[in-house]
Each structure stands twice: as C-alpha cells, then as structure tokens.
Amino acid sequence: MAEKQERLTGFSGIATVLGIEIVIYGLSLALMLVPGGWILIAEVLLLVAVMVYLRRNPTLSAQIRDLFAANARAGWIGAVVLVLLIPFFMASSAYWLFTIILAGLFMTACFGLNLQLGSTGMVNLASAAFYAVGAYTAGLLALKLGWPAWLTLLAGALMAGLFSALLFIPVLKTKGHYLALVTIAFQFMVTILLDNQEWTGGPQGLKNIPLFSIAGYSFNDGIDLGFIVLPGYANFFYLMLLMVAAVGIASQRIYHSWVGVTLSTIRDDEIAAQTFGVGVNHWKLVIFSLGNCFIGLAGAFYAHLVGFISPPNFTFEKSLVMVSIVILGGMDNVLGVILGSLLLIILPEKLRVVQEYRFLIYGLVLIIMLINRPRGLLPFKPRDYLDLIRRAERKRVVPAGSEVAEGGV
C-alpha cells in the first residue's frame, strides 16, 4: 500500500500528470492554431480512439484517475500555469484569443444557468435575455453616464438579478413545459423590445461602448514584455480568467454546501423537499436571481469586450446555445460547463471552414448527442458522502501525526 502511494505521488507520478496535461493542452492549441480542417478530423479520430481504448481498459482509466487524485495539487498548479500561458501562444492569432475569451463568457453565464437548470431543475430559456440586460445596462451606463467599466460590470449583474423579479411569479407557479414557454415568451419579448426602443438604439444597438480601462491603463493596448508583445486581448483574457475563477469557485462552493444539497432535493422531488421543511419557493427565487446575476455579469463583460451590441446578439438561438452547453457538458457539474463551453464555442469557429453547413451540423450533432448520450459528456454523479467523510477523517488524522497523542479519533 505504502509502495503504491509512493509510486503515485513520487516524481514520476507528478511527471505523468503534467505530461498528460501538456499533451491535452498542446492538442487543444494545435486545434486552433493549425489552419485547415484536417486537424479537426484527425483529433476527433484520436479522441474517439483514446476513449474506446480507455473504455476497454478500465484498470488503466482507474489508474489515471487515482494518479490525478493523488497529485491533485500538482495537477491544479500545472493546469493553472498552462492556462495562464495561453496568450503567449496566441501572440499572432488574436482572433482565437478572442474566441477563448468568448468561451469564458459563456462559462460564466452557464455557471449561472447551471445553478437554475442543473442544480434546481428550473427551466430557463431566456438566458440570452438576461445576458442582454447585463450588456445593455453596462453599455448604457458607460455611454450615458460615463461610469467606469468595473462599476458597470457590477451594475449589469445586479440589473439582471433585478429583472428576474419580473418572472418571480411564473417561476413559482409553473414548471416543466409551461415554465419553458414562459421563459421563451419572455426571451422573445425582450428581443422585440430592444429592437423597438429609442433609448436602446433600436436595431442599430449601442455603438462605441468604451472598452475596459483601469486607472488610465487601456485594455486595448498590447502587453509589451520585451521579448514578446501580447495582443490587447490578453488583458481581457486575464480579466476573464479572474471572473470565471470567481464565479466557478462560487458555484462549486454552492454545490458542496448545504445549499447545494437543498437545491438537489428541490430538483429531485419538490413535494418531498417541502414536506421536510425545505423552503422551496425561497430557494427557487434566490437561485433564479443569482443565476441571472452571473448571466448578466457575463453580458456586461461582453459589452465592454466588443464595444458594440445590438439585438441580434441576444436572440433565442443564444439561449439555446447556453442550454446545450449545460446539458452537453453534464448537468449540475461545474467541470461539465467548462468542457461544454469550450467545445460548443470553439469547435464551431473551427467549422467556419464549412461555414455554410455550420448550423446544420450543429443541429444534427445536438440531436445525435442527446439521443445517444442524454446525460452529457461528464454525467452527473450522485453525491459521494462516504468520500466526504473519508476526506474529513484524513484531514483530522494526518496533521496530528499520532492518534494516541490526540486521544484517539
């Protein structure tokens, strides 16, 4: 046992973990940076082959899982460093960096949507509407009142939260198909209104929204490091990382807290939850607003990222993309949202080669995936309380050194 532990956590273990991470990282970067469609086909084939191989060899996949579990800290540090390095590889391809930032915005929004859809089981097909509320709030405040960007971000998030109140009564009184219809109707209402109002710029939308700048430092300037000049998007990239990390960690904390458990009970059986004294209505409203705050935050960031917003950016199709991210990634799963956003935002950009057929492929893939793998790429796992207890015990035992001195457990 000790020998196995040694083999797992020793230098070779860490090296293997980092090696796997670097290979995945390199393949993902190559997917974006290598021009042409063949790389996509090659990598998809490779991925399928690896997945089939791993499924045939459950011991190997179990070993890899153990390895990552044993070297969690090294694995995380490696992953963070690799992610931080992304702009360095994108110095001459700002377009892809922009796409990655966009994927980050979808992650942020979908963390919020996942709280509603995945954790609590509330259907929300109006996420693009709340995204729009965030974006227009930020844009209008920056243009008309000259608020600084960091303040408009907060305002956008809050405003999206406040707008949730419009749907409070329907959220409590309807569910399933009916709630889906309410949110779809709301989505269409918002798009139509944005199109018709004078003060939102109508179909032309808002132009020249100031980009981020903090204390006189404009985010549009490249970062000159002497040996390399990073494109201006690198600034946005790091800010996006900050936002994704904050919202993602918050979501993860919610999932692991008693609030997360409460939400699960509401999702699984509302009536049983109510019988056991869970404030179903209270939590539904809290999560609906909080989720929309996250979506609004992402929308506000979007306004300051592109500087130009108009109603076609916030149509029902965008809501659909967000819902597919949550479902394809795996419901109630923060990692699933990250994976789903990367796949659904970055791959279609690669498919620009087949521009004409892009949405057709998107629709077909959606159908095939959902019929064959309805639980998503990273299926939701029941909470493992035994593991939680084990971890808590390990924590209690290890630092003390000897159990006797502590008077036993």
Next chain:
Amino acid sequence: MTSLDILLQQSINGLMLGIMYSLVAVGFTLYFGVLDVINFAHGDFFMLGSFIALALYAVAVVAGFAGNVFLVVAYLFIGSMLLTGVVGVVTERFCIRPVSKSPMLISLLVTLGLGIAIREAVRILYPRGSDPKGFPTLLPQGSFTVGNIVIRYENLIIFGVGVVVIVVVNFLINRTKMGSAIRAVAQDGEAAMMMGVDLDRTIDLTFLIGSAVAAVAGVLNGFYYGQTMFNIGAMMGVIGFSAAVIGGLGNIYGAIVGGILFGLLETFAAAVLPYGAENKRVFAFLIVILFLVFRPTGILGEKIFERV
C-alpha cells in the same frame, strides 16, 4: 369609419391570422396527447410546407399546367401536405420517438435541434434559400365591401380553407376509428395497446396529420403575405405552442380557440395600443404569461391535480 367598423374590420383580420395559428396549434396538442412531447420543430414544418409548395409550383410551371388555377392550387395544397407529412413521420421515428420517455429538457432540446436542422437544410438546399421567397399570386385579388368593411376575396378563401381543414381534422379525430385510436393513445398508451391499438401506427398517423395541417397553414401564410422565408418557423412554433396552451394543451378545440384568440390579441394590440404595430407580439406574449400563471390549464383544459 366608426369605431364599430374598426372593431369589425380588426376582428376579421384577427380571425384570418387566428385560423392559421389554430392550424399550427392543433399539431402541438395532438403530439402532446400521444407522445407527451412538445415538438418545438413544429413551426419549421409550417415553414417547410410553404417551401415544398414553392418547389411544387416550380415543377408545375415547367410541366406546363400552371395555367389552370384551380388545379394548381389543389395540387399545391395536397402535394405539400403529403410531403410535409412524410417528413414529419420520418423525423418522429428517428428523432422524437427515441426521446419521448426522456426528461422534458432533453426532448425540448432535441426538437429545438431538429428545428434548426430543418431550417438550415431548407436554406442550403433551396436555391438562394437565405433570401425571402416570393409566393405566386394564384388566389383571386380584389375585394368587396359590406357596409364600411373591406373583405378581400383572397382572405375569404384563406379563411374558408382553414375552416374546412379544421372541420376535417375534427371529423378524423372524433368520428373515425383512427381518431378514436389516437384519442385512446392520448389517454393511456399502454391500455390502448392492450385493447389492440397499434401504437406505432397511431403515433405515425398523428404526426402525419399534424405535419400536414401545419403545411396547410404554411401555404396559406404564403398566399396571405405573398412571400415566405426559411426562418419564419421559430416564431410560428412559439405562437402555435402559446395558442395550444392558452386553449388548454391536449384539447383540440382548445387549440382552435387559442389560435383565434392569439390572432385577435395581436391585431387588436396593433390597432389600439400606442406603438402597437411593433410591439403587438410583446403584448400577446404578456397575455400568454398571465394565462400560464393564473390559468395554467388554459380556457378549455381540465383541472390537473398533482398526485404525490
């Protein structure tokens, strides 16, 4: 014009729109009955119907029988109904049936994805499919007046066709053996099967009828507006679903009433409210949301109790 005239004129316009919405709503209600699925791609069958009619018309022009108006209109309606119906059955078999037992979110997304696929397929396959397509003017133009109210012949025919289709569907569902099979499956699929109802065939037939009726609505819509476009289905799907829900989901009369109500709401909002023309749908959807909150089972729906 007196205000009574305006009221009547708008009612007629509203009925026109409403009858088309009813035809789409009927499909939603039928599918929900037999498969418990909301088919969000249904609006795209409406669009598909209009495009198939356009393609058939092109064939008729080439074949040289486009001159006989009566024949060609009948041919457009019947051809479009048949072909759209077949597409409806095929997609039901391969896309909708496999997810009919899945959680509601999955079936919702699959049908939405199906809608995207149909829309894009039409856009790509139809020559210059991204542009709005003009519809041939086949119905008699001109109008007559009753008092101060103007009634166009074309509108009268559209309304008449709509009513005839609704009467026929009603007859099929309520008076034939096939219809009683559909109603039996809608009540309890397993029990119906045990009584000797062929489940697969019944579901196929339901989708054939639903898609064909949507195709009629699509062709009527094409004649009414004089054009069609590949992306009109999404909005029509939401309107059709709304109409079915306002009337009471699962109830065929409800769908008809709901569709007409939605049409009337829209036209009156456009005529009466300030900025109504642009915001008529905002108003109509607002009413839909209120309906869902205060009377979720619709006008003609039964009261549902939640069993624990």
